Amino acid sequence: MDLTSVKAMASGSKHSYIRKKKFNFKKDMIGWAIMLPGLVLFTFFVWKPLLSGIILSFFETEGFHAGKFIGFGNYIEALTDMNFKKALLNCFKYTFWTLLLTYLLPPFMAIIINEMVHFRGYFRFSIYFPSMVPSVAVSILWLFLFDPGPNGFLNILLSYLNIEPSGWLQNPKLTIPLIVLTMAWRNFGPTSVIYIAALQGINNDLYGVAAIDGAGFLAKIRHITLPGIYNIMRLFLAVQVIVVFQVLQEPLVLTGGGPDNASTSLMLQIYHFAFRDFQAGKAIATSVIAFIILMSLTLVYFKLVKANTDME
């Protein structure tokens, strides 16, 4: 290792260290060979459809086959569609409610479980369990619970408390928050398990020293735990926004996008364009628009994080 590399490592600049490495195909051949199947599959199943889709979005379509070149015709059609604006707005609503209701849930559960002395394994399994149930089955289960009639399960519980039955998913104001809750119920387990792993990676001595210094539970959380899982929380923020922005299956099964498009999402709209209305060009153009929005959000996010890191 030369002096430049050592300096780069010492200064924490891992990237500059890696950059200095020379590309040596012969030496890395095994690595490339191991990656080859993945790369081939990735090329055929991700990049090729992606690029074909982008190209197709500039053509009139017959089924999923290109016809006449129409430039931005499909994009104009998609952007001026009566449901596009609502679907886009709903995606932001899904994201907002997800961050508000569920973003902090996994780290919170992870901290509680991590603090437990007994039955830790049981609770870890319990929170993971819902993610093992097929998602459509989960949605149908929730449909029974949210039945809007007086004989719906939750409404029967409400009736014991002398509360009027609720429309649940059929109340346009509740439908997105409730869909978000059903998604959270199924998905927060695996995320919590990752947080638990991160928590267990924090050096226990730090907690001991903090206790000697007189730090209480909250102070330990604030000064040791949260900084310890900060990077994972940052990652999950980006991942959660990207995943929730593409929500499809839950509104499709639970509400079909209703009532009156109150829960329709961009992905559901794309699904409707493609498979209900047979407008493949419009569907692909909408997908590209969604892709651009997500890409922009992600870039802004990384820029903010980078600025924050640089300041530190």
Added chain:
Amino acid sequence: MKRILVIVLCMLLVLGAASGCGTKKSDTVSDSEKATTTEAKSDSQVEGTEDAEKEPEPVTIVLGLAPADSDEAGLKAFNSAVEEFTKEYPWITVKSENFVYDPGTFIPKAESGQLPNIFNTWYTEPQKLINAGYVAEITEQMKAIGWDKLIHKNSLDLASKDGKIYGIPTNIYSLGLMINADLFAKAGLVDERGVPLFPKTFDEVREYAKIIKEKTGKYGYCVATRDHQGGWHFTNIAWNYGVEFEKQVNGKWVAAFNSPEGVEALKLIYDMKWVDKSVQDSALVGVGDWIKLFGTGQVAMVPGDSAWAPTVVATDYKMNKDHIALCSFPAGPKNNYALMGGNLFMFSKDSTPAQIDACLKFLKFVGQGPEFDPNSVPLLEQAYQELRNADPPRPITKGFSVSIDPELLRVHEELFNKYVNVNIEFFNDYYLNNFKNLRPEEPYHAQDLYGILDSVLQRVLTDKNVNLQELLDKAAHDFQVNFLDKIN
């Protein structure tokens, strides 16, 4: 050596993955095979007259016409028909599946070559499927056997484009009102012979729904709101209130349903929901939902036609056939129309002429084509018997063929009269009156209109303070801008 081994293993993995991407030869028909089968076609087409002399090429067809597994009786009759058919035409190998046309799953199946050779769809779909290139042209085959002259012209036009034929219309239906006779009886809405008092107008529908809700606690009327079912039903209600959905003004098509008549029609639904509380609680009701509500006796009235009766009984809910009645679609203040639609057979784009020809033979053999075939009578009788002997027995209801072959119509009528197993008085109002004032679906973007109306109805059922005029104004504007302006 180790490195070489790793590389070879990786290449094998890549090849494995690549071979997984390939298409099985047996699943598709290559160009050369098409050429072969095209030659076979000309043989098999003339076979109608020279069957015995020719040695036809073997052909395999996939029929998307099999009933669902839950419909054991229908499936038994179908399988037995297939068995007889393959005895008669030993060179035709028949595979079958229960293909239910669903716009939501059609494209993936079409794009991945998984469509059956022949499938059933609705009158609103052919132009969409033809324009998307998913169906095969059958003009030559239809003309060769003369079926193009045996189908009512208006129906055949629906399945044609630019003079080319793409489908075989089989029947028409008219939207009526399905009645749960048991709930009507419990609510005292029957005459002295126990026949339900059929509502003649929507005022009566509202009144009866209210009585049923009060006396039985069940919903009087079901307002569908999903899967385009709501729009489909509401269109007919609105027509009878005097609504024009699409009209030509100065040569341009205009969405005109935001009229006072439209508001009045919507007010009926609003009042039944919020004033009488006689419709179901759910505001998201698709096909499966209303079948469940009706089939389990939770709702007393829902728009439907005679083909739905056996379907409702064949589902898991096993509704008693004697509890189903059907009457003509109620009149509104202005009109007394019944929405007319129908079904047709279409063929996947990958079907070879020989396969299409074999499918036509099957239709003729089982009496589903527009031409009478004496050999089909025993099979039709067997099908009726299976339905009668099923557990629970299916109601035998009358279909209305688009054929103009008088012999076929006569035989179908005779068979129906022979095997009918329901109290005909529960259906006579529909059979005798509902075909007098038929109205076809709206000419442009009917399914898109239904989708927009679904949303309108969902809003009416979820928002007590909704402004009906504003709601219809927005819906009409959306329909105009997104659909009608594009054809003007």
